Amino acid sequence: MVALVVAVSAFPAKGNIQIKVVESGSMEPNIKTGAIVLIKPSANYSVGDVITFDGNFKDAKGKRVPITHRITEVKNEGGKISYMTKGDANEEADGEFIPASRVVGKVLFSVPYVGYAVETAKKPYGFLALVIIPALLIIWSQIENIWKEVKKMKTEKIHENN
Numbered sequence: 001m002v003a004l005v006v007a008v009s010a011f012p013a014k015g016n017i018q019i020k021v022v023e024s025g026s027m028e029p030n031i032k033t034g035a036i037v038l039i040k041p042s043a044n045y046s047v048g049d050v051i052t053f054d055g056n057f058k059d060a061k062g063k064r065v066p067i068t069h070r071i072t073e074v075k076n077e078g079g080k081i082s083y084m085t086k087g088d089a090n091e092e093a094d095g096e097f098i099p100a101s102r103v104v105g106k107v108l109f110s111v112p113y114v115g116y117a118v119e120t121a122k123k124p125y126g127f128l129a130l131v132i133i134p135a136l137l138i139i140w141s142q143i144e145n146i147w148k149e150v151k152k153m154k155t156e157k158i159h160e161n162n
Helices: 001-011 115-119 126-160
Strands: 018-021 036-041 052-056 064-077 080-086 103-111
Touching: 018 064, 018 115, 036 115, 064 115
Parallel strands: none
Antiparallel strands: 018 036, 036 103, 052 064, 052 103, 064 080
């Protein structure tokens, strides 16, 4: 399951659906740290919607870090829509209106704690621990089953010939 989520989060899905891992507690208790969120773009967003948008901070690659917060206010100035957001656990709003062009999409649902496994699986040692090792154990188990069946067939053939 973790391998499937990792694969889905790495490639764009139909309808621009994305999976992101929540890395802070700003939306707790509704969305827990370590949860994965399924995000889908929408034509309209309104007060109360939980959205993911490109934040002001950049990661080591220079890419904006996504933030998932709830819309508290919608502003339309000359046809340009922007949103004031706030994390459910935060006392204050984010302090800056987010232009609609920076909104990635609306959060459809979240799955708690799965994000920890997804983030671990994205690292080489995590991929080894969560995907490769279990796959090798399954393969080894199947080889043992095949070997037992081959031995059983040989034994039956010997008994038939005697």
